[in-house]
Amino acid sequence: MSVPPSDILLVGATGLIGRAVIAVAAGRRLTILARRPMDDVPERHALLVAPPERWADMIAAERPPVLVCCLGTTIRQAGSQAAFRAVDHDLILSAARGARLGGATQMIVVSAVGASAQSRNFYLRTKGETEDGLRALGFARLDIMRPGLLTGERAGPPRLGEGIASAVAPVTDVLLRGSLRRYRSIPAAVVARAIGALAGQGGPGVHIHENDSMRRLAD
Template sequence: MPKTAIILGATGLTGTILLENLLTDSTFKTVKLFSRSSVGIANPKIEEHLIDLFQLEQYEEDFKADVVICCIGTTLAKTPNKETYRKIDYGIPVTAAKLAKENGIESFVVISALGADVDSRVFYNKTKGEMERDVLQQNIKNTFILQPSLIGGNRSEKRTGERMAQIFMGIFGFLLPKNYKIIQPETIAKAMQVLAAGGYSEKRITSAAIKKIASK
């Protein structure tokens, strides 16, 4: 039976690619988008909800699907205010997971990051770790947390630090373990598509496994 998917973050780098994938995937009949701005695509599969994502809990009645895929994320460079950063990287995914649990949605896929750790002294890693912990506490049957390393690709906003890291890792990547190599957004999006349509044995999925899933 064709499925309905919810995407949070469909206007971002990975989310945009994921949306394109789902629109051509016969497994999915409807793709609900919850975001601040329109993706600007006319497609009968798309059902857009233009909302304030910080108020996501107010849209429980519309938040119904077979799977939720959360591509929400920011950086400290883009969002230097730690309170706002936490509302984005922790608040939105955890609220989405709670709504999914309340509405009986059995699959939840979310992008986290390599190094996520609730005990980390690094704010970024600690926030991601807390997000993972509280998403898993919802006990959604099929929960998949992707922990990619540095994500490649060209973004609309300027991220000098990330760009320098991409160049460095592109040159010396052969020296790095598999889970630390650059991973492309197309690979992450494909893996999320596969996970949304089926299952996997692990809850937390690092870059090497993401690439393996995407190759299916």
């Protein structure tokens, strides 16, 4: 990663991309904020454990220049649309507000391809509304990662739908050409390396990164 040690605070570390971010942070020291202890965090990283309602204050107190947010769940995992929104919208914006209060100048957030506040799809509409909320917070630089189907080894119980989609991805990816390339599957490790390449980059504004862009950054 391209910023000094401890200048990156990571939330969402227990998910597929969050774990990949930790794995690719070779030689760097992250501050990781999680809701429960993590046994497999390398000793060089700082691990903070607290309930989500305290995260904003803790992030503000840490004063990280860069906030990396890999938070995300599914409606099935959350149990309801309201519970899903509480994580993928409310908690993300709360963490971001804490970061801004602490002086963060950059946020990198994992969203989803097709995210739009105007979407008829609840999942994509929520992601789009989250993106709009983050834009309004005024980070000097906001990097929005929009992956399609994520591939990689997940912790916890398997997700049947994602397992099937991953199995057929090599075939469907070939069929997704032109403007549809952005919907191709992408390994979580590639997204994580792209996040590492972006952390600490200059250049103000909002930057959207989809499949091809993330793969270039990862290389």
